[in-house]
Amino acid sequence: MAAMNLKINGKKYEVTVDPNTPLLWVLRDHLNLIGTKFGCGVGACGACTVHLNGQATRSCLLPVSAIGAMEITTIEGIVPEDGKLHPVQKAWLELDVAQCGYCQTGQIMSAISLLKSKPAPTDEEIETAMTGNLCRCGTYTRIKAAIHQAAKSATK
């Protein structure tokens, strides 16, 4: 057990956990930030995607002790205020993307990260960037359309 300071969604947290605990379980079990989902535990499905200094990262394999001063953003922190929606979330709603919905927060986190580096991604760039995020319900075509829509709305 070790005490660790984390900066998550702009707030400071201190947690006392086994330093090897993956960030995913610190978020879910200790901080009640349950929007980040558990899917595989081996970094193969993307359900646990968070941002580390703005970069999409799988939280299920990342020991909390490796984070240091890096800033963590989860789905709960992508908008500054509760109740507001990020343009990517809005696009997701406008295109009615979700079926079961379980993977979608991870998809959204990857999409936001993609749009930061490529504000107007091509189909191919979306496919490449998003291919680590599995959706068993098969909402991929809607996800792609939603990313294009979010990109368009940002340039308006």
Place this chain on the structure above:
Amino acid sequence: MENLQNNYSRRSFLKISSLSGGGMMIGFSWLANLVPGKVLAETGAAEDWVKITGFIEIRPDNQIKLFCPNPEFGTNVMTSLPMMIAEELEVDWEKVIVQQADYDTPRFKSQFTGGSMAMAMTWTPLRTAGATARMMLLQAAANEWNVPVSELKASKGMVVHSSGTKTATYGQLASAASRLPQPEKVTLKKAEEFSLIGTPQKNKVGKNIVTGDSLFTIDYKHEGMLIAMVIHPPAFGMTLRSFDATEALKMPGIKAVFDIEVYKNGYQRAAFDTRAFNKLVAVVGNSTWEVMNARKKVVAQWELTPEYKETVMGWGGIKEELVPAGLESSDDHILKMKEMQKKPAKVLRKDGDPEAAFKSAKKIIERTYSAPFLSHNPMEPISCFAHITDEKAFFAAPIQIPELMKQNIIANLGIPADKIEMTLTRMGGGFGRRAYGHYIIEAGHISKKMKAPVKLIYTREDDMTNGVYRPMYMVTYKAALDEKNNVTALHIKGGGIPEGSVHENRFPAGVFENYLAEGWETPSNITVGAFRAPGSNFIASAEQSFLDELAEIAGKDPIDYRIELLKKAKANPVGKNNEYDADRYIGVLELVKEKSQWSKTNSKIARRGVAAYFCHNSYAAHVVDVTVKNGQPVVERVVSAMDCGLVVNPEGAKNMVEGAVIDGIGNALFGGMRFDKGVPVQKNLNQYRIIRHREAPKKIEVHFVKNTINPTGLGEPPFPPVFAALANALYKATGKRFYNQPFINDIKG
């Protein structure tokens, strides 16, 4: 207008009214404040809600809440089912609150999400509930204002008098309305009168999903809650002999390690009680990571399971099921199926004299198809929350058919029926997997033992290696042809491990004068269960691939060929019990032909295949355009045509079809679970290949046949024909026919 006797509501609603004494119902659940995924913010006290019919609650401030009776696992019942109530109730859809009903099947009648039945089963009851409540609200206003009901109109949550001088909100009328006797007869709208049904409506829970709200069982929290995991044998055909938890118990945060027996000795299983392993080691602790680590320190000894028999109360009554001993391997499964194909099998249907027709055939075409076990792999790994106390047993249960868990809970947890409470948490995918609720019993045992609230979580490995797979299948299609390449006889013979998939009365049964369908089964200790369109998901791929070859041999267009056969079956059906409507089948084929611009077939870029199928009461046809680039198939476009009757919510309906297309392409190309001496070879999502973004079709277009037939489902019907449409397109692209799933093995080779 559609008049019907209000039988449905009389039984359920009167029973509820009698409970209240005064007839005014209070919406209250003892754990309501702990239920995850409370949909949309509610303000005010729970006591303010007035219940009118089992499905509707209205508050004095005119907030209107509609209950979705069926569990949600992604088919969008939370939106499309309440739409049916809202249509008849006359409320503002944008303003209504929808809420997942808790398990209370006496109140909600049908709480079943599976078999693509949710729409069909609730179509009349939910509209009746809406109409009943509307009539009671109108009557309450009529009484209040002392005017005849005929002078009143219900609209957008208000009752308005024709003079325009008197209006009242439903909220103002609800209390009085709830005390009225409910109408003996209700009048339902005709299709042309619908204003909400048939309009595209977005997911009512969409905002909760995209913000990551607590919706799923795995998100469930309760004060003092412990985390539990279970360890199961590493191989099918093995069981727990003993375990040593000394080291595990020394690990931080660990509360207990013990073994559980899921079902009692002699328990007569019902159809959905399938479970792979009965003796498990439970590891319980404070947090998920601690339990994950501690379970690695449990030293378990396993032993071979001897052959045994279980009696199972299945759909067809009680039957004895043999569970063989042994450690099975996939290569042996293939050999076994080939051997079974050579042995005599059970005749399922015979028309005419197929033997004679084959003897006198000019040519015989014979093709054998196979498919592997599939794992459901819902994105949310299996989980369940249980809190068993002396007062009651509470579960936050992700389960497709809650009612069927009742007997299991009573028998194996020793809890009387009236103490069972279940909140039906949104499921992170199901595909049939969450029809098998053994995990509810497991969580119950652990909570009982710990005398504490417990959340059971499976890791992905636990889930993938724990069975309830799609069975493994093989089938041979054999056609006798005359000198003009007309089919004179058809012989279908197939089976599976441990169950087959030959549907003897489906198309093309009824087409050919001479027809023989045979089936076999061979037992296995690898457990299987329903997987999105059970049986159909394989047999459609074989049948529709075979018809494609027959069309080619006959020199006919594949769509025209199918339509020709269907017309023949319609005009002059052979045999009895043909389970399809040829006109509706033809309807989807004609629609897909038109919308895909089929006549411009096989463009330079993409090669094109077609398939159609009917199962679970809806008709589906797809045209798939595919190219192969660097040995990898690229699906350029899929055009789908569906006939599911009246489409309640076109937005959700389209999404379902798109998902089924992607799921079908994924499973056809990549799906497959293999075994080596009983051990599942694939254990996680880095080994079991699921379709990914870049492998999904570039474009999917979905079209619906327009009619006003009572709606049927879409969870399953679009799925089975995808496999064959893809196989037929791949044939055009590669010159090779694809007989064995997953197809990717043969594309590379």
